[in-house]
Amino acid sequence: MKVLVLNAGSSSQKTCLYYIPDDDRSEYVITELWSGSIDWSKQDGLADLKVESNGIVLEETANNEDRLTVIKQLFHYLCNGDTAVLETWQEIDFVGHRVVHGGREYQQPTWINEEVKSAIAQLASLAPSHNPVNLQGIELMEQLLPDTPQVAVFDTAFHSQIPPEAAIYPLPYRFYEDGIRRYGFHGISHQYCAEKVAKLLKQPLERLKLITCHLGNGASLAAIKNGHSIDTSMGFTPLEGLMMGTRCGSIDPGIVIHLLREQELTPEQVDKLLNKESGLKGISGISGDMRRITKEMEKGDDRAQLAFDTYVHHLVKGIASMFASLGRVDALVFTAGVGENSAVLRQAVCEKLEFLGIELDSKKNENSPRDEQIATIESSTRIFVIHTDEDSAIAQAVSQLAQGSSKTKPSS
Structure with a gap:
């Protein structure tokens, strides 16, 4: 299967295309076919684009007045030019997204439907630099690949087992019951690095x-x-x-x-x-x-x-x-x-x-x-x-979810 991963940060956008075999080996075999990134942090008003594939590195600077336009410009190189690895977008089987805030409900990789999109939007006030751009990426892929299943992998999930004494704030208890608690973030990266260190040790x-x-x-x-x-x-x-x-x-x-x-x-x-x-x-x-x-x-x-x-x-x-x-x-x-x-x-x-x-x-x-x-x-x-690799971790999570399901897009 081919999995496209969108990883939007507060000042960056990373995108990778992976190939993962549709068999039991997929936990150990994952191949990066194409990668692209956008960095909005270096120069005000400009975005630095970088694409790598086929042994070629392409770099350019774009006006960043419209974030989605710059992202579409990056995606152009998936199917066009010397960095192209696809003939058409329809070759992509699944799209995985890093979503920063999943609240109390979303503690596992989840098929994206209207209910999930609504939850991501509602949680935007708790992650204003992230959830809105995560949702933008989801909606952009719905335009480009309307029939391709999408998966949300939540940054908060890894921290969901933090003990109550570490999660609760010293406020009246009713606020904890209302969901005001420590959620934690960067969970995909923290988990990946922990697993990598265990292997190295x-x-x-x-x-x-x-x-x-x-x-x-x-x-x-x-x-x-x-x-x-x-x-x-x-x-x-x-x-x-x-x-x-x-x-x-x-x-x-x-x-x-x-x-x-x-x-x-x-x-x-x-x-x-x-x-x-x-x-x-x-x-x-x-x-x-x-x-x-x-x-x-x-x-x-x-x-x-x-x-x-x-x-x-x-x-x-x-x-x-x-x-x-x-x-x-x-x-x-x-x-x-x-x-x-x-x-x-x-x-x-x-x-x-x-x-x-x-x-x-x-x-x-x-x-x-x-x-x-x-x-x-x-x-x-x-x-x-440790070189963190959230993108491959997201692709792996998408693969595991897909192989454990009927591989059909869930209904809204």
Whole structure:
């Protein structure tokens, strides 16, 4: 079967086409036929497109005034030009989507119908940078492939077994009953990385205690015990937790009250401030992109340095709290764009965690590690850099759902 995967983030769009055999081998055999990505974060008003297939890499810049137009431009290269791998769109058997917020109801990969789309839309207020663009992708594929079954794979699902004491907020209990609780996000990535580390360590995941650090434009931590998430930094929405590219992470909630009352900001203005204008971008005044921040640090920019130091401070505090949730940690894992590519960040974080027995091998850290262990022999905790692959994990989930069903599109 051919599975097209759409993975929309707050500042990016990744799309991959996979071939998976229709037999019992599919758990182990998956072939990437084509991949494309869009990055909206590097330049205001522009989108960077990249397509890879047939040994060819195509890159171009597009005006990003209309997000869907740019995505259609990316999809054009699936069936056209030197990167084409399909003659027609109808060769695609299934479409899988990463959907950030699934609420309490959706804890497994799910066939998409009108009811599911309605739920994704209703949950958009809890993931305003994600669920709307996830839904856009679903509706776009309905236009392009109206008869092709689509599957939603939810980022919140992996965290659904977090114990009540970690999930509940210290508010009146009725709010917990109404669904105001910690959901957690980046679950597809956290689960994939945990499984990858278990394979690299050649140990059953059920015996390991891990801390996974998904550090992209959005960032979150997960404490994983016996294969399950037992604590995580993001909460009711993806705004809680670590300082991020443009999101503030956890702040005193009284600040929000102050902004509303004393500075007379509207809820919409506060939402934009906390989600789009804070984090690295807010402190530095330069960018939410860690690559830009580190370049400006090297030039001696004080606010870029302050933004970096603040990011590290909050990340170290968060990791230490996950240690407390687990008691013992077998491996600390860095993943996603910042986690995988910023050696200076990993160095700064691990130096501040030396009191926990963590010791980084500086040479290994600087040598562009990928799916490698970078701790010293003396370190009490292994340290890994893992290339997260949410897309193949989504394709695998779609395949498993399809092979366990009649392979017909569910009714609306």
